[in-house]
Amino acid sequence: MSSSSSGSEESGEKKTVTIRGLNTDIYDRVSRLARETGTTIGEIVxxxxRRYITTLENISKAIDNMIRAGDVVVISGVSSLTVTRADLETLDKPVVFKDMDELIFADDVNNDIIKSKVARIVNVNTVYVPKSVSTLLIASKSELVKKIVPR
Known part of the structure; x- marks a missing residue:
């Protein structure tokens, strides 16, 4: 019985695709980078x-491992969530916030409670934090967060 690879990444097979909704500025930057490095737009994309997928897979594995070990509580799929210090203190384990449009930490949340009760913030468009909370602390716990906004 012989096996063959059809359409897999390893086969080197190439396909012409159209990507709708691609930001023109990004395309122009990739195009310029391709010219400067002597590669093609396709190779860069x-x-x-490949790197983006690997990053997502690694994040997913890490969170899955924390969940399996019973080390965290996961809150996900909520469009917008406001979290107070009391909310975090009621949890007996650190929390992972994921897959949200916005995560808002109330004014009573401080650096110490973030350090002890927030394990990760993953795939959240915007995280709002009190001005007293370190944005670098939030960034160190974040993956795929578009904006961290002090308020």
Missing amino acids: NEAL
């Missing part, structure tokens, strides 16, 4: 997508 393939490498970027």
Whole structure:
């Protein structure tokens, strides 16, 4: 019985695709980078997508391991969530916030409670924090967060 690879990444097979909704500024930057480095736009996009997928897989594995070990509580799929110090203190384990449009930490949340009760913030568009909370502390716990906004 012989096996063959059809359409897999390893086969080197290439396909022409159209990507709708691509930001023109990003395309122009990739195009310029391709010219400057002597590669093709396709090679750069393939490498970027490969790295992005690997990053997502690694994040997912790490969170899955924390969940399996019973080390964290996961809050996900909520569009917008406001979290107070009391909310965090009621949890007996650190929390992972994931897959949200916005996560808002109330004014009574401080650096110490973030350090002890927030394990990760993953795939959240915007995280709002009190001005007293370190944005670098939030960033150190974040993956795929678009904006961290002090308020």
